[in-house]
Amino acid sequence: MSPRPPLPLGTWGKISRKKHSNGRWRAATRYRDTDGITRTAEAWGTSGAAAERNLVTSFQDRQAPTSSEISRNTRLSELSDLWFDEIENNGRAGRRTIDGYRDTYRRVIKPALAGLRLHELSTGRIDRFLKNVASEHPATARHSKIVLTGMIGLAVRHDALHSNPVRDVGPIKIATKDIKALSVNDVQKLRTVIGRWQEDPTHQGRPRATDLLDVLDIFLATGARIGEVLAIRWQDVDLEAEPPTITISGTVVMEKGRGAYRQDHPKTKAGFRTMKVPPFAVQTLRRKQAVEQPKPEDVLFPSSTGTVRSPHNFRRQWRDARAGSPYEWVTPHVFRKSVATLIDQEYSSKHAAAQLGHSGTAITEKHYIAKASESPDLTEALQKFGKEPPPHPERTSG
Known part of the structure; x- marks a missing residue:
């Protein structure tokens, strides 16, 4: 038996x-x-x-005995503490990313869901919450979805839940914005605007108010992010190479209680890259080097006190310099898009992605390359669709 x-x-x-x-x-x-x-x-x-x-x-509501401190009766507020501890310690997210997650949780998620227990966080309840947020702020709703996915994913890994209810919520649609980039002609006009602002006597005494054109040159020569440009040290510049190069090996980040500091790695793994520098930027670098006599560990564009320069402060200076001009819409990130667009036109999106430090072309093509308003001259190929000329009638002898 x-x-x-x-x-x-x-x-x-x-x-x-x-x-x-x-x-x-x-x-x-x-x-x-x-x-x-x-x-x-x-x-x-x-x-x-x-x-x-x-x-x-x-x-x-029964939960098997377990050594885990997470159960289906754990409140989201308790789970959030454990999740933030985990991502702080595993090194997979940068300081700015974690601060962004905390801000989204504190402002958006906590007031609505913090008191709920895990078994009460159904797909329907989360879906309604995200749709309510998305009605006013779609981008915030999408960010909230990312945070909730990570938090509840921790509960699933601890067997407190069988599946992650966030996975089945409806998609959050965000209106696609047109990509705006500067043309070569636009860049020359913008240089004139910034140059006149720098030469204005009322700005001469302002800290770091006379190097905006130099920063602009490095933006346009590299397509690097603002934090990456402000983190470039002279030891990252090789003016003896042929052609000269700049290596992006870090970025400037902002942290509450600490301010701006140089992080010794870029935003992504693909962001660590060495780029060849065009002659106009080489000229700028050689001039700065001759005037400033910097040490190798010095950054190219320091603050007024010689420390790491805050991206927030630079953006404020940039807004002042372009105010009242036709280029008030131009932010430092626009230069990154302009570089990608020009490289795509002259070479390919693959080259543009490599220059920007993207691991593939998808992000570059979707968010950084402006679509051409005028198509290339393809008339020779398209002419093949035209009618063949009628054959000449054979002449007969009379």
Whole structure:
């Protein structure tokens, strides 16, 4: 006779009822926990049916004994602390990314969901929450979805939940913005605007108000991010190479309580790159080197006190310099898009992605390359669709 097969995980056998001398009823059964161990489970009630109902209800919230501090009854507020501790320590996210996650949780997620237990975070509830946020702020809703996916993913890894309810919520649509880039002609006009602002006597005494054109040259020569440009040290510049090069090996980040500092690696792994520098930027670098006599560890564009320059401060100076001009829409990131667009036109999107430090062309093509308003001259190829000229009739001799 073969042994009786064990109960499936999370199920129970026949429930017995018994009335005790105090008038209350006890319902009991054998329950196989999710750790594989079968245990006796019981519940009490004013009647046999009530006791059985209470017992069955208790199975819905039952959690197998575990060493994990996360269970399906853990509140999202508690889970968030554990998740932030994890991403702080595993090194997979940068300082700015983590600060952004914390800000989104504090402002958006916490007021609406922090008090809920994990088993109460259904797909429907999260879907309604995200749609409500998206009605006013689609980008914030998408960022909230990323944060919630990570947090609840931690609970799934600890077996507190069987699946991540965020995975099945509806998509969050964000309107696609047209990519705006500067043409070569635009860049020359913008140089004139910035040059006049720098030459204005009222700006001469302002800290770092006279090097905006130099920073602009490095933006246009590299297509690097603002934090990457402000993190370039003279030891990252090789003016003796042929042609000269700049290596992007770090970025400037902002941290609460610490301010701006140089992070010794770029935003992404693909961001670590060495680029050949065009002659106009080489000329700028040689002039700066001759005038400033910098040390190798000095950054190219320091703050007024010689420390790492804050991207926030640079953006403020840049806004002042272009104010009132036709180029008020131009931010430092526009130069990155302008470089990508020009390289794509002259070479390919693959070359543009490599210059920008992207691991592939998808991001470059979607977010950085402006679509040409005028198509190339393809008339020779398209002419093949035209009608063939009629053959000349053969002449007959008379």
